[in-house]
Amino acid sequence: MPNPTAAILVIGDEVLSGRTREANAYHLAGELTRVGIDLSEIRVVPDDHAVIVDALNALRAAQDHVFTSGGIGPTHDDITADAVAAAFGVGIDVRDDARELLETAMAARGQTVTQEQLRMARIPDGATLITNGISGAPGFSIGNVHVMAGVPSIFVAMLAVVLPTLEAGTPRLAREVRFEVGESRIASPLRELAEEAPQLSIGSYPFRDGDVRGTNVVVRGTDPAMVQAAVARLEALRATEC
Amino acid sequence: MPNPTAAILVIGDEVLSGRTREANAYHLAGELTRVGIDLSEIRVVPDDHAVIVDALNALRAAQDHVFTSGGIGPTHDDITADAVAAAFGVGIDVRDDARELLETAMAARGQTVTQEQLRMARIPDGATLITNGISGAPGFSIGNVHVMAGVPSIFVAMLAVVLPTLEAGTPRLAREVRFEVGESRIASPLRELAEEAPQLSIGSYPFRDGDVRGTNVVVRGTDPAMVQAAVARLEALRATEC
Known part of the structure; x- marks a missing residue:
């Protein structure tokens, strides 16, 4: 049986402008090779709702798994979660379990969750949370799409949570x-x-x-x-x- | 007037397997930003003829310029030139001016061009050569597609030749x-x-x-x-x- 295939969609103006050297695709490539999932495409697109939706729909139809990196923070340029919801045609709203993760993380720093941070608890309907030990803000999986942070240390932590849940292939x-x-x-x-x-x-x-x-x-x-x-x-x- | 747009298509199993950390897209991003061309997409695909042809056709239709990196050497896994010819629906064969560049470079090392090296003089019909000061093997431009080497030092040299020939935008x-x-x-x-x-x-x-x-x-x-x-x-x- 052929190995499962995957793609990574990196969302980031900062990569396309040459400000940031992309690091998550390289880490993912090595980890997938280790477990026998074949990385078939890396795609980097700008912070543009329509472009993200189109790329997501193309990649999730073509590959067994799609990982995304970037665009899930609290600011106006973090539009990945909404684009994923649009690509799947589902609603998106603040979800209690995601909000609790944020509240717990902020409480550990002696703070409360602000209205802006609450944006990071917006989760598309039907998604499963991806927790991480570094920040309170979760990623999520929906269908065959795994939505993860762009900050490399958090991407690494989230991948370590997701990867064992996927069917592995024969390591190459x-x-x-x-x-x-x-x-x-x-x-x-x-x-x-x-x-x-x-x-x-x-x-x-x-x-x-x-x-x-x-x-x-x-x-x-x-x-x-x-x-x-x-x-x-x-x-x-x-x-x-x- | 909006700035011209561009994409880079990296052809490379070695990037997707995690063996090689891709470097050319990062260099290109910085150089394009400097001259006011907006890099709109980075795409990495495997050494697969049909996949390369499809990606090239999608990207050259969507962007003002497409740069490719990789797959133009002398070995069996170097299939980019043939894929570009197929994407444009034109023929491809060894061309005299490209062969002369190879012969001159090899003569400087006291060698002659072998049958296998001649593969690097295969140029799609209607293309313009991109010379470089490092290796004799040229890249080429056809339509809005600029086909360049994957070896970073040669990619950098070829880009320095191509970039001044493109209409610049307003630097961002x-x-x-x-x-x-x-x-x-x-x-x-x-x-x-x-x-x-x-x-x-x-x-x-x-x-x-x-x-x-x-x-x-x-x-x-x-x-x-x-x-x-x-x-x-x-x-x-x-x-x-x-």
């Missing part, structure tokens, strides 16, 4: 073989290997290390024996090439 | 005001400011710096006087809040 092993020759020198045998083993993905990545022009070849696949056989062939090739 | 200024209070404390006046000045984008980004929970507010706009007026209002707000 990756093994790397380093060649100290340029890509084109080994392109022909790599192509043969890729054609003979279509279940594997054979990636070829040139690098420069001081004066050395080399190539890292990455073999990826779910069958350990098949990955190992390909690595053995690459190591034999390297012995003749280097 | 960004000014940041740091508040040492949480987002929700200033959410209300921020919303008022955003509503009064719809030409500006007012972004609010929480941070934690040791024990300080603060908020960076970023004002972005093309009219310097308007940006300055908003910053003055934020500084006055800060004087009452902090």
Whole structure:
């Protein structure tokens, strides 16, 4: 059975303007690979209601899971929760369990929840909360969409809560073989290997290390024996090439 | 007149698997902001012909410019040029001017061009080459699509060649005001400011710096006087809040 697929939709003017270097997609990619869910698309869009709704609807139809990052804070530019509700065609309002999480977190700091903070307790109808140990404000899952914070430490905490609840696939092993020759020198045998083993993905990545022009070849696949056989062939090739 | 818009399509299994931290979109975002072209979408897709063709066609219809990154090397997993030709419905073959660039670069290293390297001289019909001072292998522009290397140093070099040829917009200024209070404390006046000045984008980004929970507010706009007026209002707000 093929692995489940996923996409991440990052909502953030600050990424598109070059102010912020996006970090959550990279973390998600590594975690999904570990549990055997194939990340099939990363998409970054601006803080624009219609654009978010369209992207969400395209991605949730195409992939088994969609993660979102960003836009769930208390300010006017945090419009993700409303866009998710619109994409699913459901209502959205402050929900008691979400408000209690906020109240508990604020009470621990000796404060009460303000009207503006209450915005973070607006949850689309039918969603399940995603708690986190860092901030009181929850994310939520609705259908196959998991709505999470943009702040990296909170994204990491929320993903750690969500991931164990998803059906895992077969982890994809990756093994790397380093060649100290340029890509084109080994392109022909790599192509043969890729054609003979279509279940594997054979990636070829040139690098420069001081004066050395080399190539890292990455073999990826779910069958350990098949990955190992390909690595053995690459190591034999390297012995003749280097 | 609104600024021209752009998207970047990154082609790369290595990004989606979490092996590589994508760097070119971040560089592009900063450079486009500098010249007044609005980056509207970042999309990362796998090394899959049909997926690349579909994404390219969606993005080139929606945006004024599309940049691609990755998949133009000499190996079997480099399928971007063929996908671009398919998206435009044009032929693709080795082209003399591209071959000469390769030959010159290889001659400088005392080598000749191999059959596999010749793959990098395959250029869709009607495209214009994008040279670079680092490798002999060119990128190319066709219609509103600019096809560039995934290796960051070469991507940077190619962008430096392409960018001056594009019609620039009005550079978007960004000014940041740091508040040492949480987002929700200033959410209300921020919303008022955003509503009064719809030409500006007012972004609010929480941070934690040791024990300080603060908020960076970023004002972005093309009219310097308007940006300055908003910053003055934020500084006055800060004087009452902090």
